[in-house]
Amino acid sequence: MRTVAGEFVCWWVVLSVVWLLTASSVTAPEAVAAAVFALPGAAIAVAARRSLGGLEAPDxxxxxxxxxxxxxxxxxxxxxxxxxxxxxxxxxxxxxxxxxxxxxxxxxxxxxxxxxxxxxxxxxxxxxxxxxxxxxxxxxxxxxxx
Known part of the structure; x- marks a missing residue:
């Protein structure tokens, strides 16, 4: 069963990883920036998915x-x-x-x-x-x- 907190954490991790994959070098400041800037993105992703309500899951x-x-x-x-x-x-x-x-x-x-x-x-x-x-x-x- 999916919880909002679990979904938020999943989005946060995915967005942080995407940030780090696009960084020219992975350093501690870059990792902190990824973690911080992924937070609003994760919140928006959860809110967007919830607003879609009945949309079927992709195959x-x-x-x-x-x-x-x-x-x-x-x-x-x-x-x-x-x-x-x-x-x-x-x-x-x-x-x-x-x-x-x-x-x-x-x-x-x-x-x-x-x-x-x-x-x-x-x-x-x-x-x-x-x-x-x-x-x-x-x-x-x-x-x-x-």
Whole structure:
């Protein structure tokens, strides 16, 4: 059973670790900064999740969407630096099962990709509206449509 305090601690630890993973060097002052600045982030994360109330939990299989992000981010960044123009908007159809949770996780997964971003999430539709900067296939988009 999940408690608010337990969830807060989990978020605090995760956010602290993320801070330290992005630091140029892990020192005592950096660890203190990570611990301090992760506190409001953890509080906001708990409050946001609680406000969503009935949102279904994401499917564990959806974690695979994030596996390819580091490699595809490098390739898409290189491609995006060569592109000129505004890109294009398209509708990305999603499977309808666990729709709200799927849209939420898809928004994060696509948002981590430098080649695309979610511009809109139509309510009660099995889709997200994506703005694509990079032409061609994007792994993040392929993954979330499965």
């Amino acid at each position: 564990r299989r959806w974690w695979r969407w994030f596996v390819r992000v580091p490699l595809s981010a490098v390739a898409e960044t290189i491609t995006a630096l060569r592109i000129r123009g505004p890109g294009r908007t398209e509708r990305l159809t999603l499977p309808a099962d666990r729709l709200e949770a799927r849209q939420a996780v898809a928004t994060v997964a696509i948002g981590m990709s430098p080649g695309a971003m979610v511009a809109d999430v139509p309510p009660d539709e099995a889709a997200v509206i994506v703005h694509r900067l990079v032409p061609g296939r994007l792994r993040a988009l392929d993954e979330v449509q499965r």
